[in-house]
Amino acid sequence: MIEEWGARLAGDRALLDRGSTAERVADILRQRITEGVFLPGTRLSEENLREALGISRNTLREAFRLLSHEGLLEHQLNRGVFVRLLSEDDIRDLYAIRRILECGALRNLPSASPADRARVGAAIDAADEAAARGDWPAVGTANMRFHQAIADLAGSRRVAEAVRALLAELRLVFLVVADPRQLHEPYVAANRALADLLAAGDARAAEEALQRYFDDAEAQLLAAYAAAG
């Protein structure tokens, strides 16, 4: 069990070359989590990771702190850190705040920069192309870039960062469901329609379409989550 990813993480030592050690360790762990190597609910032992990565306990604990604040890890007093396992209420809450942030960003469409508008189209193009290849994980990534691009329309660093963190949390849910096609395919066409409305400058219709997307996606994800977890 431990040996499986123990060997893999040992290979990551080569990547420990730039930036503060704790941040570099956090980068590695973040990647492993989003890849699904450490699934939600998994406990990350200080001792095992310390040995596998060849770093000190204090440094590892700093990395844990960083990821805890990103919402990827959860600290339980005297029990250790666990990969965050989201509840159904968490999913509802994630969609509640995404509704507010992304729709609010959309409303800023008239004053958004041409470059920011272009990125919305680029993301949906990538999703279309990945769907044509049948590469559903890539479709999922492109869909996330699409929503990040929508958030960027707000022209606010904090909005962009908040949505980035929310999408990272949402990825934890996707990892539990673990059927990329079912999760991402249904929304490619809807996103394309939304992007077209944006390109036409019809922010009002785009916002309504985005609201419908959130309603559908939330209901479908909750159903899939209940079935899986």
Added chain:
Amino acid sequence: MIEEWGARLAGDRALLDRGSTAERVADILRQRITEGVFLPGTRLSEENLREALGISRNTLREAFRLLSHEGLLEHQLNRGVFVRLLSEDDIRDLYAIRRILECGALRNLPSASPADRARVGAAIDAADEAAARGDWPAVGTANMRFHQAIADLAGSRRVAEAVRALLAELRLVFLVVADPRQLHEPYVAANRALADLLAAGDARAAEEALQRYFDDAEAQLLAAYAAAG
């Protein structure tokens, strides 16, 4: 310079009695920062604080991490931690995301709980009363509670938490301007009018009033900030 608050912090040792040590230390430092004991731009030395509080470096660094993520402290690699000093762009960004979050929360008024609605009125009552006493710092606190209550209308833990963090950041700006009356008095009447619209259930008019509030407050704060810093 160091001795001034060194003696004061030594008295805080008595408060180190409950919860995780790092969190308790973070609580103390957060209070000192919001009180204006440590003004924005101040560097917090590990060694001095460690000695004043009688704790270890590792524990202190964990507390620093907590406050850094809240946006109150800023970590500069190999230089230490500083009380965050916000730029004018930060102020504009804070208002951009507050516009989106608080207006989005307002739009949820119809499905908000009666208890959440009541808290909006309670906050503005407190502001009125403090203004009558001429207690402008208390007016500022009540105004923040008012906006927090608006955010709570969204019924989302993450929205509430995000706005809480944003208001804490904004307090850092107020500390630099340091004229509580000028900062808070102008908005008591406007907030009262807004609360009345909410009580009447007119979410649409309330949202317009809130937008105007943000426009005024942002412009006034930027002017005061440029004059002070």
Added chain:
DNA sequence: GCATATTTGTCCGTATGTATA
């Protein structure tokens, strides 16, 4: 329910690298 082993929380001392006077 109890005793044991494991793991975390906290702290210390030190060595090394980095920025600043």
Added chain:
DNA sequence: CTATACATACGGACAAATATG
């Protein structure tokens, strides 16, 4: 350029909490 001050990272230690038998 040198010296000083400081942050970064390490390893070891012990107490406290938890998990295990």
